[in-house]
Amino acid sequence: MGEATGGGPTEYGYLLNTKATCVCSPSCRRKPRLFEPPSHKCAGYAGIITLSFSPRSTMISIGAALAGIVLLWFLRSWYEFEVMKAKLRAIPTVGSSNFFTYPLVALRFMMNGHNMPLLSRMTTQHPNSAFKIRTPITPSGWLVLGTGHQFVEDLRRASTEQLSFFHAAGYILGAPWLNGNRDADTSKPHHFDAVRVSLTRSFPSRFEDIRDEIEASVSDSFGLTQDWNEIVLFKALVSVVTRTSNRLFVGLPLCRDKEFLQILQTLAIKRAVAGNAFQFLPGFLKPHFGRLISPIATAIKQLEPILTPMIRERLKQEEAMGPDWPERPNDLLSWILECAPPHKRTVDDLIFRIIVLNFVSVHTTSVTLTNAIFDLAAHPEYIQPLRDEMEGVIKQNGWSKDAMSKMRKLDSFVKESSRMRGIGSIAMARKVMSDFALSDGTVIPEGCTVAIASRGLHYDPEHYDNPHEFDGYRFLKMRESDEGEEMKHQMISLEHDFLLFGNGRSACPGRFFAVNEAKTIISHIVLNYDIKLPEGATSHPDPRWFSSSYLPNSAAHLVVRKRQ
Numbered sequence: 001m002g003e004a005t006g007g008g009p010t011e012y013g014y015l016l017n018t019k020a021t022c023v024c025s026p027s028c029r030r031k032p033r034l035f036e037p038p039s040h041k042c043a044g045y046a047g048i049i050t051l052s053f054s055p056r057s058t059m060i061s062i063g064a065a066l067a068g069i070v071l072l073w074f075l076r077s078w079y080e081f082e083v084m085k086a087k088l089r090a091i092p093t094v095g096s097s098n099f100f101t102y103p104l105v106a107l108r109f110m111m112n113g114h115n116m117p118l119l120s121r122m123t124t125q126h127p128n129s130a131f132k133i134r135t136p137i138t139p140s141g142w143l144v145l146g147t148g149h150q151f152v153e154d155l156r157r158a159s160t161e162q163l164s165f166f167h168a169a170g171y172i173l174g175a176p177w178l179n180g181n182r183d184a185d186t187s188k189p190h191h192f193d194a195v196r197v198s199l200t201r202s203f204p205s206r207f208e209d210i211r212d213e214i215e216a217s218v219s220d221s222f223g224l225t226q227d228w229n230e231i232v233l234f235k236a237l238v239s240v241v242t243r244t245s246n247r248l249f250v251g252l253p254l255c256r257d258k259e260f261l262q263i264l265q266t267l268a269i270k271r272a273v274a275g276n277a278f279q280f281l282p283g284f285l286k287p288h289f290g291r292l293i294s295p296i297a298t299a300i301k302q303l304e305p306i307l308t309p310m311i312r313e314r315l316k317q318e319e320a321m322g323p324d325w326p327e328r329p330n331d332l333l334s335w336i337l338e339c340a341p342p343h344k345r346t347v348d349d350l351i352f353r354i355i356v357l358n359f360v361s362v363h364t365t366s367v368t369l370t371n372a373i374f375d376l377a378a379h380p381e382y383i384q385p386l387r388d389e390m391e392g393v394i395k396q397n398g399w400s401k402d403a404m405s406k407m408r409k410l411d412s413f414v415k416e417s418s419r420m421r422g423i424g425s426i427a428m429a430r431k432v433m434s435d436f437a438l439s440d441g442t443v444i445p446e447g448c449t450v451a452i453a454s455r456g457l458h459y460d461p462e463h464y465d466n467p468h469e470f471d472g473y474r475f476l477k478m479r480e481s482d483e484g485e486e487m488k489h490q491m492i493s494l495e496h497d498f499l500l501f502g503n504g505r506s507a508c509p510g511r512f513f514a515v516n517e518a519k520t521i522i523s524h525i526v527l528n529y530d531i532k533l534p535e536g537a538t539s540h541p542d543p544r545w546f547s548s549s550y551l552p553n554s555a556a557h558l559v560v561r562k563r564q
């Protein structure tokens, strides 16, 4: 048998014992390798492995390999961090710029990434400037934040080849790993146009359905009793929004199917949590954890048996009759198929699109609605004027998209709630795809991530009087006083100092639907229910923040009863 120098094989292990030789015959001097190729057919080959194996040695080997990987990752991250720091030296740093304080910085960002005083101070003291902060949410560890209109304008005008939303948001939300590498080949997935063009054009004609689903789902979630009744508002609204959106996306009876809804509601929460948690994982672990915990992969597996027959049938019909046939459903599948390139017209891909659109729309709309309803309960003096407006407009226009557009007080109220709370502290995150010059001459290097300190802008006294005070009619007054520009201040408008929906070429394509859906849900609640905060509560329940993401207090209660 071959001898093992530097320690016996059973004691030190096959992988560590680099001086060991093959045991097939005394004359064989071959060195065994970490992964032995099958071509080496020595009789003793299997024997080496069997003889050499010991649990302790395997653990040591795995530990050594992992330590090596961590060290390599650490050195690479350090290198990339320092290279980017050098390239960004013209931009002032806020906070630490020392790589070795990373764990502390990551923790601080996680707990305080929405740092209101910092964002406000930078916005008011250094308007129209850029500063950089250390953050775990970008590949280089640096994020360049802009303040002021000019910076928004610079990002807004950039092409998607220069500044990419999908690359930046993908990294921040963990999409390449949690979405199972889908859309990795494109900077703008086709579902974006399905929402921007087809859904927006089609949903006014589906208004009756939407209203019907709101009535049924609110009654199921809120109850319809004469007595006061406490509900967990965020949970109730996630259910209402999932049902209403899916009445439009996939129609009846699926939008009321308990299993289907449960999968989507769990996904909306788990995907948001996983995306946030992923920001703090070292890059080399992301692919592995992504495969292990991907909520999207889980949802795809669970939804396959439910959605596959319906999608197969639709694909067959489209193939036989083309895109224009008399009974063609006016739903999400048709809208996606209108925009899908041939290689994306598959069952698997269509299930993925339905899931992604549920994820991007349900969570954001539920958060916006929860904020607005809690603001209404905290400021009950707005309830009667809003009821009067709703009743008047509906009397003239019926329940319709037009009626929703005419509810100016309501629009202003929901927009003010979103200005103060929103969905996050930064907006318009973009990855710089090639060196990008701002209008003041500052060059942001390729590979860097830029964003707007939107929470600072939303509270900027230059643009908003008494920005810390809730004024439900703020935007109504702006519409009335800004002659000829009254459309500018409605909620769906993309303004430089209101970035709930982002801005520029990648601004949210679902905002027309989202705002109308939210206004219809609030109108239904206000016209049919009395609402108030629970006993003892006097203000909007405290939200939770996780890094730069805003989360409403998901356990907070609202007290409701049938309108008296």
Ligand code: HEM
Pocket (backbone or CB within 6 Å): 165, 191, 192, 195, 199, 357, 360, 361, 362, 364, 365, 368, 423, 427, 428, 429, 499, 500, 501, 502, 503, 504, 506, 507, 508, 509, 510, 511, 513, 514, 515
């Ligand atoms: C109040 C609710 C919503 C809010 C606050 C919101 C907000 C946003 C924001 C901030 C962006 C990124 C824009 C940028 O960086 O410039 C975005 C992207 C997007 N939104 Fe919305 N959104 C909402 C509802 C919806 C709805 C209802 C849909 C679809 C029906 C939708 C579909 C999308 C899509 C497809 C993108 C591109 C990102 C992607 O595909 O991952 N959104 N949204």
